[in-house]
Structures are given as structure tokens and as C-alpha cells.
Amino acid sequence: MNLKFIKVIEPSETLVDVFNRWDNDEVLIPLTRPNKNKAELERRDTMTLDDLKQRLDHHHIYLIYLDDQLIGEMNYTVDPKYLFKKEGGTAWIGITIGELEGRGKGIGYQAIQYLEAEIKKQGLKRIELGVFEFNTQAQKLYKKLGYKEIGRIENFTYWADKMWFDIRMEKVFI
Template sequence: MERQTVLTMDDLTQRLEHHHIYLIYLDDKIIGEMNYMVDPPHLYKKKPGTAWIGITIGEPEARGKGIGYRAIQFLEEQIKQHGLMRIELGVFEFNLQAHKLYKKLGYEEISRIHDFTFWQNRMWSDIRMEKVLG
């Protein structure tokens, strides 16, 4: 017999309390989302008070316009206002533009998780990066 788990509004509220999600618009059209979580279990360095960020821009016409740059700056400001001083992220090895952008913004590589994801008929690493906010 299969046991069914019931998710209550309190459960959902508690889960989302430390997960902040924002939509990204270009010309009144949703083109992606960005978010940060506080102390998620998948951090590479388990330092309390760390924000994990994620940015997805799904529309090709939105790439190369500085939107990712502005999105990261916005997230960093929100994270500072939340009282956190460290950010960690993962970027797929094949995403050269994003990796370059993160380095430009002061993120440093702290690890590589080899054979993490499959794309274009091969396995790629997940590059873990961090930044301490000043």
C-alpha cells in the first residue's frame, strides 16, 4: 500500500521561507527567473549563512544584453539586505558565457563535480563558485 504525503499550507510556507524567487522580464515578456535559497543542503561548503543563487534565462533573444549581469547584481543586493555575506553557485562547464560573467563579478571557483550533467552527447562538470560580499 502506498502512503500519501499531505502538504499543508504551513509546510509550504516553512519551505519557501528561505527560498526567494523573482521573475525576469524583457519588454513586458517573462524571459526567465532568478532565485536564492538560504543554506540549502546541496552547498559545496556547508557554511551557515550562505545563499545559493540560480538564474535561468530561457529566451535566446534575451541573451547577451546584460540581463544576467543585472540579475546577479539584484540578487546580491537582496542577499545583503537579508543579512547574508556569502554566495555559492553552480555553473555547467559548457556554459562559458555564464562562467565568464561570474568570474568578472568576483566569483571564484571552489570545486568541480565531474560528470555532473549530460548535454550534446557528453558528460560535463558542474563548476562550483563562491563570492564573499563586502
């Protein structure tokens, strides 16, 4: 398995098209964005090149390639307002394995380790993330990587006809 991680420096229309496909994939939507109700869950959005450029102003985005095929992305931003623990110098991370061929192969594990190394290079000492209560596969991944639960936010996202918690987790580097 040949994995590569490439930081996005210059956004492109091709990348916007891929992100729009992943962002509107009915399998991925419940896993990647909070939805307050059924209508939000069914909503579809379209990112523009300008939207991606603006996102790059405050997110470090890395593309995940498996054997030269783009299969996912991961990103971090520093000290966003939605942190559970308001500690300065905290990276908030996210990962999406957008292509089916990339799922269930341990790619997320390697990708997060790479992202952690990039975050450490920036001198940051803490990472926080949110994972929806029903996403048990991701919870297992984060626990395996040493993340600890620090809190839960009730009624955070709608899926499968009910509301679910957002589980907040952290990892602190010494």
C-alpha cells in the same frame, strides 16, 4: 532597455505554464538542470501550482521583465544541503533567461547584481553557485561579477554524449 525585477509572492497558473515551458525547453535543459544520462536529458517534467507553492517555501524567486515582457527568473535559497562549502548563512543562486529575446544583452549581469543586493539585505555574507563546465558564457559572467572557483564535481551532468564537471563558485561580501 527597461528592466524590472519582481519578487514572486503569490504563484499563479500563468506563471506555472511559463516555468513549465522553460523547464522543458530542449535548449535550456542542459543549462539549468543536471542530467545523469541521455534518458534524464530527454525527460520532461510538469510543475503544478502546488509544486510552485512548495518551492516558494524555501526559495526567493524573482521574475525578470524586459520592456514589460517576462523573459526570465532568478532565485536563491539559504543553506541548501548541496553546498560545496558547508558555511552557514550562504545563499545558493540560480538564473534562467527563458526567452531568446533576453539572451546576450547583459540582462544576466544586471539581474545577478540585483539578486546580490537582495541577498545582502537579508544579512547574508556569502553566495555559492554551480555552473556546468560547458557553459562558458555563464562562467565568464560570474567571473566578471567577482565569483571565484572553489571546486569541481566530476561526472555531474550529461550533455553532448559525455559527462561534464559542475564548477562551484563563490562570492564573499565583506
